[in-house]
Amino acid sequence: MVASLALGSSLLAACGGSEGKPTLNWYINPDGQDTLNQLAEDCSTDDYDIAIQLLPASATDQRTQLARRLAAGDSSTDLMSLDPVFVPEFANAEWLKPFEGDLADEVLDDDVLKGAAETVTWNDQVVAAPQWANTQVVWFRKSLAEAAGLDMSQPVTWDQVIDAASEEGGTVGVQANRYEAYVVWINSLIQGAGGNILDPDTVEDGRDAKVTIDSAAGKDAAAVIQKLADSPAAQPDLTTSNEGTSLGQMFPENGPGEFMTNWTFVYKNYEGLIGKPGGPKDEQEFEDLGWARYPQTVEGEESRPPIGGIDIGVGAFSEHPDFAQEAAVCVTNAEAQSALAVNEGLMPSRQSVYDSAELKEAYPADLLQLYSESVDTGGPRPKSAFYSQVSSAIQSRWHSPRSVSPESTPKQSADFLTAILRGEALL
Amino acid sequence: MSTATAPKKAPKKSTGKPVASDRAKAESRLALYLVAPAVALMLLVTAFPMLRALYLSLFSYSLTAPDDREFVGLANYGTALTDRLFWIDTANTVGIMIITVAFELVIGFVFAMVMHRLIFARGLVRTSILIPYGIITVVSGFAWQFAFSNTNGFVNGWIPFLGDDFTWFAEYQTSMVAIMVSEIWKTTPFMALLLLAGLAQVPEDMLEAAKVDGATWWQRLWKVILPNMRAAIMVAVLFRALDAYRIFDNIFVMTAGANNTESISFLTYRQVIEQFQLGIGSALSVLLFLSVLVVAFVIVKVFRVNLADARQEG
Numbered sequence: 001m002v003a004s005l006a007l008g009s010s011l012l013a014a015c016g017g018s019e020g021k022p023t024l025n026w027y028i029n030p031d032g033q034d035t036l037n038q039l040a041e042d043c044s045t046d047d048y049d050i051a052i053q054l055l056p057a058s059a060t061d062q063r064t065q066l067a068r069r070l071a072a073g074d075s076s077t078d079l080m081s082l083d084p085v086f087v088p089e090f091a092n093a094e095w096l097k098p099f100e101g102d103l104a105d106e107v108l109d110d111d112v113l114k115g116a117a118e119t120v121t122w123n124d125q126v127v128a129a130p131q132w133a134n135t136q137v138v139w140f141r142k143s144l145a146e147a148a149g150l151d152m153s154q155p156v157t158w159d160q161v162i163d164a165a166s167e168e169g170g171t172v173g174v175q176a177n178r179y180e181a182y183v184v185w186i187n188s189l190i191q192g193a194g195g196n197i198l199d200p201d202t203v204e205d206g207r208d209a210k211v212t213i214d215s216a217a218g219k220d221a222a223a224v225i226q227k228l229a230d231s232p233a234a235q236p237d238l239t240t241s242n243e244g245t246s247l248g249q250m251f252p253e254n255g256p257g258e259f260m261t262n263w264t265f266v267y268k269n270y271e272g273l274i275g276k277p278g279g280p281k282d283e284q285e286f287e288d289l290g291w292a293r294y295p296q297t298v299e300g301e302e303s304r305p306p307i308g309g310i311d312i313g314v315g316a317f318s319e320h321p322d323f324a325q326e327a328a329v330c331v332t333n334a335e336a337q338s339a340l341a342v343n344e345g346l347m348p349s350r351q352s353v354y355d356s357a358e359l360k361e362a363y364p365a366d367l368l369q370l371y372s373e374s375v376d377t378g379g380p381r382p383k384s385a386f387y388s389q390v391s392s393a394i395q396s397r398w399h400s401p402r403s404v405s406p407e408s409t410p411k412q413s414a415d416f417l418t419a420i421l422r423g424e425a426l427l
Numbered sequence: 428m429s430t431a432t433a434p435k436k437a438p439k440k441s442t443g444k445p446v447a448s449d450r451a452k453a454e455s456r457l458a459l460y461l462v463a464p465a466v467a468l469m470l471l472v473t474a475f476p477m478l479r480a481l482y483l484s485l486f487s488y489s490l491t492a493p494d495d496r497e498f499v500g501l502a503n504y505g506t507a508l509t510d511r512l513f514w515i516d517t518a519n520t521v522g523i524m525i526i527t528v529a530f531e532l533v534i535g536f537v538f539a540m541v542m543h544r545l546i547f548a549r550g551l552v553r554t555s556i557l558i559p560y561g562i563i564t565v566v567s568g569f570a571w572q573f574a575f576s577n578t579n580g581f582v583n584g585w586i587p588f589l590g591d592d593f594t595w596f597a598e599y600q601t602s603m604v605a606i607m608v609s610e611i612w613k614t615t616p617f618m619a620l621l622l623l624a625g626l627a628q629v630p631e632d633m634l635e636a637a638k639v640d641g642a643t644w645w646q647r648l649w650k651v652i653l654p655n656m657r658a659a660i661m662v663a664v665l666f667r668a669l670d671a672y673r674i675f676d677n678i679f680v681m682t683a684g685a686n687n688t689e690s691i692s693f694l695t696y697r698q699v700i701e702q703f704q705l706g707i708g709s710a711l712s713v714l715l716f717l718s719v720l721v722v723a724f725v726i727v728k729v730f731r732v733n734l735a736d737a738r739q740e741g
Binding site for chain 2: 060064067071089090092093094178206207385386388389392423424425426427
């Protein structure tokens with residue numbers, strides 16, 4: 001009884017927090033927990049403590065849990081780790097407290113790579129702080145590219161990659177299951193051809209955004225997907241492929257391996273699998289792993305690699321918004337980003353961190369160069385307050401990749417997306 | 428069971444209300460006072476959300492764009508009722524309801540007979556039959572998902588003509604089978620319980636009289652037992668059908684709506700919780716509510732039983 005009373009009162013004290021040192025709650029997604037815990041400790045000050053709260057593993061669940069708290073005006077949501085695509089939704093609902101004045105300049109100074117910086121602005125305000133940045137590159141077996149006579153030191157196109165793989169009996173790994181990463185692929189293909197799913201000038205208008213997927217760029221993107229689906233280089237599980245399914249095709253028992261567009265975690269993944277099942281046989285085979293810039297959709301037009309990562313937002317209803325913003329700056333500073341990159345393989349959103357000695361020790365120099373260049377020139381997904389609907393609408397009309405056709409798919413998806421945005425169809 | 432006359436039909440009530448005494452009036456007034464707090468609480472927790480949903484359904488309203496909220500009248504209902512997806516999901520839901528309730532009725536009746544006629548180990552058998560009903564639906568969903576899994580499930584091993592790598596959740600039909608098996612397994616005991624109550628109402632002396640007259644077991648079942656259980660069967664079917672129409676958990680756990688295995692509840696959930704579309708989502712939940720009423724109405728009509736009978740009143 002006494003114990004339960006004591007426990008009760010300590011819980012009350014922890015919840016109340018109005019007296020004494022306040023505790024800021026930081027909702028994190030499960031990536032890189034160890035380092036994030038350390039960051040929370042390091043960034044706690046004499047004025048406040050930062051407590052980590054874990055969100056569910058799936059992005060959808062993370063989003064709904066945060067949204068339900070914020071829609072109810074939860075004052076205990078101080079800091080949150082946000083997938084870049086949630087930022088416009090949350091900002092439009094006024095759930096994020098914008099960084100203003102000097103703080104905004106500090107969060108978004110010249111050191112922040114452009115692709116990452118684009119994800120945190122809304123209505124000309126800085127609504128979150130970029131913490132780490134993810135991007136995709138094309139991973140491949142050097143021996144495979146060499147056999148096909150493809151010079152990977154120059155920009156390559158999707159056509160060339162697919163042809164090279166088919167000629168040599170290799171495969172091309174992508175993410176084409178009916179889920180978010182498939183939209184990531186489609187978006188990058190379209191942007192690589194100079195187009196957009198939604199017109200960037202009207203995308204912030206929400207329901208009134210202009211749908212521009214039915215364009216030459218949309219058709220070019222559909223042509224790439226169709227070509228891969230019809231090619232012998234398509235992997236058997238193309239229609240259900242995700243980030244993990246094509247990893248095993250890089251160093252198969254038999255066969256020349258693959259070209260694979262995938263996120264930055266791939267390098268550390270294979271490095272940790274040397275001599276183990278699913279990984280390279282030995283150091284020498286690991287040396288055969290190559291990387292190059294995301295392929296072009298149209299020859300001669302610079303590719304727009306996908307952008308992912310995590311931005312730190314401050315809850316609009318926080319009781320201690322100033323402390324929370326100070327903490328957000330701390331957990332996204334160069335030191336924090338360096339720790340996340342070295343310990344967890346989560347790449348920085350600041351150029352200076354790529355240039356630091358710690359990172360140069362942990363990663364090959366040309367890979368760091370490729371990552372920072374990809375993040376800097378990467379293309380964001382549509383910055384719409386209705387992004388989750390946009391994404392689902394695209395998925396429903398572009399899946400399965402085997403049914404994609406340049407003649408019909410962009411048109412059908414444009415019609416459907418327009419109806420969805422206007423509230424005239426169900427998803 | 429001791430009364431000699433069986434209530435074959437609802438006894439006719441005398442028309443015209445009897446004149447109530449002062450005492451009866453006072454009692455009914457007291458009754459009103461006593462239930463008033465409960466009614467008020469019920470209104471607060473059920474009527475308010477329902478009216479709120481009705482109100483929200485008239486707006487184009489997204490949680491992430493609160494400023495763009497706009498009154499659209501009945502447009503959301505028009506959108507839902509003219510959308511193919513709505514009717515596909517309705518068909519799914521009705522299909523699930525009819526098939527699962529049919530299986531549950533037959534299996535549940537067998538279980539009820541077993542429980543009713545059992546002479547020894549009554550408690551043990553009754554408890555065993557009722558266990559699935561005590562299990563949370565989500566848990567049942569996960570258990571059957573594992574059972575049907577092609578990597579660690581046992582179902583493929585038990586069915587002789589299926590290969591070990593048969594993927595139940597890859598296609599529409601097989602996914603639906605898995606969902607319905609879980610649903611049937613979980614709720615048949617509930618059906619059995621309601622039917623057992625009905626069986627207990629069938630007068631033994633009527634059965635004996637039928638036996639003496641030379642009726643076979645089959646004739647006794649169809650001519651004596653089932654007609655006398657009509658009210659109980661209707662209640663069981665009604666309860667289960669309304670429950671089945673709102674099926675959500677098993678679909679959520681087992682397929683998450685993949686391969687068009689979505690139900691109306693799941694569609695509503697996705698609009699409101701995943702896509703934050705409060706307007707159209709509320710319209711869908713109102714439509715769900717209305718369709719439940721229709722289902723209830725149809726079942727009551729089909730069985731031609733009035734509910735007062737089923738409650739053993741009169």
